[in-house]
């Protein structure tokens with residue numbers, strides 16, 4: 001990662017190298033942090049952050065799940081993000097807000113620990129590679145189940161990502177690009193850091209949030225855009241055999257954007273190349289993030 005000049009930390013813009021914490025930070029020991037992943041793009045009228053307010057609202061919801069009292073409102077955090085992007089002179093990039101428990105307690109009841117907040121930005125390309133975005137990625141169904149009953153699956157908490165990390169590492173070490181995770185009942189949940197969509201006979205399906213996948217903002221964006229484009233988009237529980245017999249599969253996420261899946265467990269998805277609805281989803285998403293699409297101006301917050 002290429003450092004930028006500044007980081008936002010508890011209301012102040014500080015130098016990158018000065019944003020440090022103590023080794024007794026509660027979140028380092030127990031994963032008591034919540035975070036977001038957001039992207040800024042070069043759009044029609046300059047640099048714009050995609051669905052910034054919704055990401056900061058989800059950060060607040062994640063904090064609520066773990067009883068973390070933020071000092072900053074959604075408005076404060078969106079303003080801070082735009083200021084930081086300006087200070088760093090970034091035309092596009094990734095944005096990582098993080099709220100975490102620091103000093104004040106080191107037991108399992110962190111009520112007295114100080115809540116700290118930071119926002120970091122940096123330049124970042126395609127998460128699953130340019131080649132993956134063009135031709136599709138190879139995936140495998142993970143041996144690790146996506147948790148649902150043991151924590152809040154819909155909160156982006158740092159500690160729970162150890163589950164996604166196990167799945168991702170297992171997939172990559174076995175030579176695949178990404179993992180597909182089943183939930184504890186064996187239903188398709190999502191990727192290690194992406195939601196999943198399936199196309200069958202022209203209809204687009206994605207698992208409902210109730211299976212324990214994240215309520216992804218890109219998932220919502222793509223479902224909205226495809227529906228407005230005339231496709232039928234249905235939330236439905238999906239099984240492992242649906243992956244084998246469908247026509248198209250793709251993943252969505254702020255990092256992964258819209259990435260086609262060309263293989264699951266060494267079997268080709270459809271003809272083994274990105275299909276027409278996947279490509280249409282990529283096109284619509286690209287138009288939305290760059291401001292070419294005029295139907296959702298509220299999704300872009302200009303720097």
Ligand SMILES: Cc1ncc(COP(=O)(O)O)c(C=O)c1O
Pocket residue numbers: 037164190191192193194195213214215216217218219252253254255
């Ligand atoms: C587990 C998981 N699922 C799905 C997503 C996609 O969510 P979004 O589109 O809001 O980035 C992410 C990324 O935040 C994630 O970490």
